[in-house]
Amino acid sequence: MIPVARRMLLRNRTASLVTVAAVAAIVGLQLFLFAVHEGVREGSTSYVRNAGVDIWIAQKNSDNILKSSSYLRTAVAEDVATVPGVAIASPLVRVITKADIGGRHSTTLFLFGFDRLGAPPGSPVLQPRELVLDRSFARKYRLGVGAHLDIQGKRFRIAGLSDGTNALVSQFAFARQEDGEALLGLPGIASFILVKVRDVRERAAVAARIRRQQPDLAVYEAPAFIRAHEEEMDSGVLPVFAALAAFGAAVCVLLVGLTLYSAVLARRQDYATLKAIGARQSYLLRVVLGQALWATAAGTILGSLIAVGLTPLLVRLVPALTLRYTPRLLAILPACLMVGALAAAAPVMLLRRIDPEEVFRT
Amino acid sequence: MIAAEHVTKEYPFVRAVHDVTLRVERGEIVLIIGPNGSGKTTLLSMLAGLLRPTRGAVRFEGKELARMTDRELAAFRLRSIGFVYQTFRLLDALSARENVQLVLELAGHDDARRMADELLERVGARDIADRSPRVLSGGEKQRVAIARALANGPAAIFADEPTGSLDSAAGAAAIGLLRDAARRDGRTVVIVSHDARIAPHADRILDMADGALA
Numbered sequence: 360m361i362p363v364a365r366r367m368l369l370r371n372r373t374a375s376l377v378t379v380a381a382v383a384a385i386v387g388l389q390l391f392l393f394a395v396h397e398g399v400r401e402g403s404t405s406y407v408r409n410a411g412v413d414i415w416i417a418q419k420n421s422d423n424i425l426k427s428s429s430y431l432r433t434a435v436a437e438d439v440a441t442v443p444g445v446a447i448a449s450p451l452v453r454v455i456t457k458a459d460i461g462g463r464h465s466t467t468l469f470l471f472g473f474d475r476l477g478a479p480p481g482s483p484v485l486q487p488r489e490l491v492l493d494r495s496f497a498r499k500y501r502l503g504v505g506a507h508l509d510i511q512g513k514r515f516r517i518a519g520l521s522d523g524t525n526a527l528v529s530q531f532a533f534a535r536q537e538d539g540e541a542l543l544g545l546p547g548i549a550s551f552i553l554v555k556v557r558d559v560r561e562r563a564a565v566a567a568r569i570r571r572q573q574p575d576l577a578v579y580e581a582p583a584f585i586r587a588h589e590e591e592m593d594s595g596v597l598p599v600f601a602a603l604a605a606f607g608a609a610v611c612v613l614l615v616g617l618t619l620y621s622a623v624l625a626r627r628q629d630y631a632t633l634k635a636i637g638a639r640q641s642y643l644l645r646v647v648l649g650q651a652l653w654a655t656a657a658g659t660i661l662g663s664l665i666a667v668g669l670t671p672l673l674v675r676l677v678p679a680l681t682l683r684y685t686p687r688l689l690a691i692l693p694a695c696l697m698v699g700a701l702a703a704a705a706p707v708m709l710l711r712r713i714d715p716e717e718v719f720r721t
Numbered sequence: 722m723i724a725a726e727h728v729t730k731e732y733p734f735v736r737a738v739h740d741v742t743l744r745v746e747r748g749e750i751v752l753i754i755g756p757n758g759s760g761k762t763t764l765l766s767m768l769a770g771l772l773r774p775t776r777g778a779v780r781f782e783g784k785e786l787a788r789m790t791d792r793e794l795a796a797f798r799l800r801s802i803g804f805v806y807q808t809f810r811l812l813d814a815l816s817a818r819e820n821v822q823l824v825l826e827l828a829g830h831d832d833a834r835r836m837a838d839e840l841l842e843r844v845g846a847r848d849i850a851d852r853s854p855r856v857l858s859g860g861e862k863q864r865v866a867i868a869r870a871l872a873n874g875p876a877a878i879f880a881d882e883p884t885g886s887l888d889s890a891a892g893a894a895a896i897g898l899l900r901d902a903a904r905r906d907g908r909t910v911v912i913v914s915h916d917a918r919i920a921p922h923a924d925r926i927l928d929m930a931d932g933a934l935a
Binding site for chain 1: 762765766771772791792795796797798799800802804806810812813814815819822823824826827828869881
């Protein structure tokens, strides 16, 4: 079969190229935004996911380490440690604080003071006034292991760098629990109690026992705590990105639709000729729909290549940026095809109004 | 074979064709002449099933075209009618061959490409099969257009000023091909034209004025 749709699209070369480029720009931007979201989602949950904690205990109504306050007595850890099935119970202090970098920069850090549990993966054994710093934060400020930064007038030495601890607007740092407590300024107070159970198969039963012992606190098994973080990230960021995506899709529909509408209008005589020689309406609809799908598919592929191709440059220019291209992003493909189909609506309506008798009009 | 019975076509404020009755037999070449605005092309459109008359009926081999649905009319035009236009109406997004091949593909022929080549061979356009209509001369375009009109073996060919954009030699070649279609293949040919050179080839000449046959 002759690829009539593609030929007619390419016949209108300049307009088609501009349309494909514009669709590519929009698709590239949307992919970038969703890759940022995926990166932030991973960066925000990676620590919780990989801290080796089975049960998280927090103040009531506090279900995440990012966007809720939680204050507990450190002594709760000692009580929880007596619950049958608990192997380790250890406090974690969270401090949101400014860090001063060589007097040149002052920036916010999420600092976690941990004791026996809660060290980021690969962390060295920390000495007092030492910390593990998020790698992208360190790259942004050109800091390495052995460098120093000042927090609340106290000088900390960087003893290690961590990955997956970048939540875009805030990066994590980890220090000893007593350093964290000192920075918090509330002796005997922790933010969370972290629990390691003896047998992970008994996790639910141990959590139930802790709830009975500590009825005024919130007790989460690790999967529920991780899910709460993901939902927190999604509820905060996804609606904004979804609105941007919807806006971008609408622009794509208008753009492709306008181009095709103009193309059908400009080649009205060709369509009238096709009708006159006996092409069915359904065939002509397929030709126009085919052009819409070709334009959006080409734009989507080009946009995806641009987005992925530019990633190393973007990460280099903005070190705090973490981009993740996950299989979930493939959802953009059917979405783009739907955009193409929608874009064909206006030209199809015009096509239906073309009379085959127009072939005799000059 | 083609019969128009008291056919009238009216538009708001204009009566383009008024009470025309005629009959065209199989294999006949009919030339319709008349001044601009006399209703020739409107009559041709109704005879070819492109336009529905306001009153009266057009029958093609006994079937009344106005009773057909749009879908049936499209199928009828695809299989029974060929068109030749003054401005050729070739799709310049396709090659010469593809313009012919497309009509054959629409009719469901599996070997449309080979059939298109045979038709181009017949009209003397085989050597330009791969070229775009944009680079063809008027005469070459009209040959390709006639090959397209002959695809699917139509019972009738309707030609609107087929020599209007051609020089003498190309015009004579186009007329020769249409005459062959009638004499050799038994196809009915209805031509609307101002060109006096066509008259000697016609079996019948109908003169139109003010929407009616004189």
